[in-house]
Amino acid sequence: METSKLMQQMQDYSENIARHDYHESDVLLFNTVTDKCMPSDFIGKYHIHILCNAGSAQFSFGERTFRIAKDNLVIWQMSSEIYDVLYSADFDADFLLVSKEFLGQFNPEMIWAIKGFVFIKLNPVFPLTEKERALCDRDFEQFRMRLADNHIFRTEVIGRLLQIFLFDMWDIYSREIEHAKTSDITAHTFLRFQELVSRHCKQEREVAFYSDKLCITPKYLSEVYRKVSNIPASEWISYYMRYELVKMLDDTSLTLVEISDSLAFTSTSHFSRYVKRLLGVSPSEYRQEVEKKEPSRSFL
Numbered sequence: 001m002e003t004s005k006l007m008q009q010m011q012d013y014s015e016n017i018a019r020h021d022y023h024e025s026d027v028l029l030f031n032t033v034t035d036k037c038m039p040s041d042f043i044g045k046y047h048i049h050i051l052c053n054a055g056s057a058q059f060s061f062g063e064r065t066f067r068i069a070k071d072n073l074v075i076w077q078m079s080s081e082i083y084d085v086l087y088s089a090d091f092d093a094d095f096l097l098v099s100k101e102f103l104g105q106f107n108p109e110m111i112w113a114i115k116g117f118v119f120i121k122l123n124p125v126f127p128l129t130e131k132e133r134a135l136c137d138r139d140f141e142q143f144r145m146r147l148a149d150n151h152i153f154r155t156e157v158i159g160r161l162l163q164i165f166l167f168d169m170w171d172i173y174s175r176e177i178e179h180a181k182t183s184d185i186t187a188h189t190f191l192r193f194q195e196l197v198s199r200h201c202k203q204e205r206e207v208a209f210y211s212d213k214l215c216i217t218p219k220y221l222s223e224v225y226r227k228v229s230n231i232p233a234s235e236w237i238s239y240y241m242r243y244e245l246v247k248m249l250d251d252t253s254l255t256l257v258e259i260s261d262s263l264a265f266t267s268t269s270h271f272s273r274y275v276k277r278l279l280g281v282s283p284s285e286y287r288q289e290v291e292k293k294e295p296s297r298s299f300l
Contacts (some may be wrong), residue, residue: 046097055091
């Protein structure tokens with residue numbers, strides 16, 4: 001290999017390592033006693049995951065009041081309007097803060113992410129068994145250790161820890177999620193819609209298609225989504241499509257025309273406008289960035 005070409009590949013590789021989205025404030029872990037701060041100090045700024053060690057607390061969400069006790073796992077999503085938070089004098093909890101951007105970057109699985117999202121909206125406080133509590137403690141301890149470590153691959157390591165924690169959470173919730181699907185009509189409709197979108201979004205991107213499949217009106221489907229997530233049903237379709245688009249555009253064995261055809265667009269110009277709206281760049285611009293990184297991959 002020519003020296004100049006090798007040097008260029010090394011430079012590209014170095015730039016790719018340096019160019020990441022992680023910031024020191026993306027993932028934080030505190031204890032209410034030792035760090036003298038409370039989870040409610042961060043409402044609306046992070047996704048908040050609370051492990052209660054002692055004492056009690058309560059908060060309101062929607063029209064309900066929830067109570068927190070020892071060995072409860074509590075999750076406050078950024079989109080949830082948490083208010084009237086009260087703590088007992090002996091309240092002791094560890095809490096993990098994750099930024100919206102970092103969670104989006106390292107979310108490991110689409111379908112379970114949606115199931116978890118719905119379940120947490122309906123059940124923000126979850127009692128842990130002794131085994132589940134030990135599992136969460138191990139996850140938090142790994143975060144504590146790695147956040148204190150100046151690792152060369154800090155972003156990737158913490159991102160993988162987040163993925164493991166999410167898988168553990170979904171496994172814990174799985175014992176109740178199936179029950180929620182059958183016992184709560186709102187949750188059932190929401191999850192059924194998610195399943196349909198994951199199966200059909202490559203060809204069907206209109207809300208009316210899915211409401212018809214569910215034998216309900218588009219208006220009722222919209223009401224379900226306002227109740228559960230405060231996010232329009234159309235935006236959930238776009239969420240799935242972003243995931244599919246990135247996956248396909250990252251695969252350079254597929255041409256842009258092939259991707260456009262597989263997604264049932266009537267023209268490449270329509271496809272280009274759609275991608276630009278969802279990703280902020282045209283398909284060709286996105287693909288150019290992907291191809292720029294490929295030499296560094298071959299160098300490795």
